[in-house]
Amino acid sequence: MSLDISRIPTPCYVLEEERLRANLGLMDRVQRESGGRIILALKGYAMWSTFPIIREVLQGCTASSMNEARLAAEEFGKEVHVYAPAYSERDFPQILELAHHITFNSFGQWRRFGPRAVDAGISCAIRVNPLVNEVEVDMYNPCGPTSRLGVTPQQFEPDALQGIEGLHFHALCECGAESLERTLEAFEKHFGQWIPQMKWINFGGGHLMTRKDYDVELLIRLVQEFRERHGVEVYLEPGGAVGWQTGPLVASVLDIVHNDVDIAILDTSAAAHMPDVLEMPYRPAVRGAGEPGSTPHTYRLGGNTCLAGDVIGDYAFPQPLKIGDRVVFEDMIHYTFVKNTTFNGVDLPSLAIWTADDELQVVRRFGYEDFKSRLS
Numbered sequence: 046m047s048l049d050i051s052r053i054p055t056p057c058y059v060l061e062e063e064r065l066r067a068n069l070g071l072m073d074r075v076q077r078e079s080g081g082r083i084i085l086a087l088k089g090y091a092m093w094s095t096f097p098i099i100r101e102v103l104q105g106c107t108a109s110s111m112n113e114a115r116l117a118a119e120e121f122g123k124e125v126h127v128y129a130p131a132y133s134e135r136d137f138p139q140i141l142e143l144a145h146h147i148t149f150n151s152f153g154q155w156r157r158f159g160p161r162a163v164d165a166g167i168s169c170a171i172r173v174n175p176l177v178n179e180v181e182v183d184m185y186n187p188c189g190p191t192s193r194l195g196v197t198p199q200q201f202e203p204d205a206l207q208g209i210e211g212l213h214f215h216a217l218c219e220c221g222a223e224s225l226e227r228t229l230e231a232f233e234k235h236f237g238q239w240i241p242q243m244k245w246i247n248f249g250g251g252h253l254m255t256r257k258d259y260d261v262e263l264l265i266r267l268v269q270e271f272r273e274r275h276g277v278e279v280y281l282e283p284g285g286a287v288g289w290q291t292g293p294l295v296a297s298v299l300d301i302v303h304n305d306v307d308i309a310i311l312d313t314s315a316a317a318h319m320p321d322v323l324e325m326p327y328r329p330a331v332r333g334a335g336e337p338g339s340t341p342h343t344y345r346l347g348g349n350t351c352l353a354g355d356v357i358g359d360y361a362f363p364q365p366l367k368i369g370d371r372v373v374f375e376d377m378i379h380y381t382f383v384k385n386t387t388f389n390g391v392d393l394p395s396l397a398i399w400t401a402d403d404e405l406q407v408v409r410r411f412g413y414e415d416f417k418s419r420l421s
C-alpha cells in the first residue's frame with residue numbers, strides 16, 4: 046500500500062520513509078564509489094525524528110548556527126561541521142563545544158575566532174568564492190556580484206593560512222554534476238595552489254544527486270579524481286537532495302469563493318508553509334491537477350493568511366473541489382518546515398512519517414503554545 050491521503054490530518058507534512066531510504070541508498074553508493082563523505086545540511090532538512098535512519102548512511106551534519114550545531118550533536122551525533130557567514134562572541138563558546146570542523150567566511154573571522162578553535166582541537170577551514178555563475182536566480186546564487194559569502198581570489202590571504210586545514214566552497218543550488226565540473230575547474234584555477242597544504246575540501250551543497258536526470262556517474266568520477274589528484278578528503282553537504290521528493294504537504298479546502306475566477310481557500314499558506322513558492326518563485330505540483338484549463342474545473346489555490354499575495358497558483362481539477370477535499374502539494378519536505386512561520390497565527394502543519402510498514406506516525410502537532418512562545 047502507498048501513502049493513504051485520507052488518513053492524514055491536515056495540514057500536515059508527510060515524510061515517506063521508503064522515499065527517504067531510496068535517496069540515502071543513492072548517497073551510500075556515491076560515498077562508496079567516490080570515496081567522498083556526505084553530510085546533511087540541516088538548513089534544508091532538519092526532521093530530527095528521522096535522523097536515526099539518515100545516520101546509518103551519512104557521516105554527520107553541517108550546521109549554520111549554534112542551534113543547528115546543538116541539534117546535530119544531540120540528535121544526530123557523528124561529525125558536526127559548522128559554517129556561518131559570521132560568528133558572534135555570544136555563540137562561539139558553545140559552538141566550540143559542539144563542532145569538529147568549523148569554516149570561517151573571512152580571514153577577519155579566522156583571526157578573531159580561529160585561535161580558540163585550533164586550541165580546542167577543531168579542524169578549521171576558510172570558505173572561498175570560486176566566482177562561477179551556475180545559479181540563475183540571484184536570491185540563491187552564492188557567487189553572484191558583491192556576494193558576502195566566501196573569500197574571493199582577490200581577497201585571499203595566503204600568509205594567513207597557518208592552522209587552516211580545509212577549503213570550503215558552496216556555489217550551487219539544485220544543480221547538476223556538470224555545474225560541479227565547471228565549479229571545480231574555477232576552484233582549482235583560483236585556489237589550486239593552496240590545496241596541497243589542506244587535509245580536506247568541502248564542495249558545499251546544491252548537488253541535486255537524487256533528481257532523476259542527475260548524472261551520478263559524473264559526480265562519482267569528479268569526486269574520486271579530485272581526491273586522487275590532490276590527496277585530500279572531500280566532503281559534500283547537500284540538504285535539498287536528502288529530502289528531495291520524500292513526501293507531500295497535505296491540506297484541505299476550507300472555503301470556495303468567486304471573484305472572476307474560482308478560488309479555493311486552504312488550511313495552509315504559501316507565505317507561512319511553502320515560502321519558496323513565493324520567494325523562488327516556483328509552482329509546486331498538485332496531485333491530480335494540471336495547468337489551468339487542462340481539465341474542466343480551474344481554481345486559484347489561496348492560503349489562509351490575510352496577505353493578498355498568499356496564492357499558490359491556478360490549477361485545473363477533473364472534478365469540482367468541495368469543502369473538506371484534500372489538496373496534496375508534492376515534494377514539500379525540503380526547505381519548507383525549516384523555514385515556516387506562524388504569520389497570522391495560522392497553525393504550523395503537523396509533521397508525520399509514513400513508515401515503510403504503511404503506518405502513520407504523527408510525530409509533532411503544533412498549537413497555540415508554539416505560536417505564543419515565539420512572542421512576548
Ligand SMILES: Cc1ncc(COP(=O)(O)O)c(C=O)c1O
Nearest residue numbers: 086089215250251252283284285
Ligand atoms: C554553505 C551551504 N552548504 C550547504 C547548503 C545546502 O544546499 P542544498 O540544500 O541546495 O544542497 C547550503 C544551502 O544554502 C549552504 O549555504
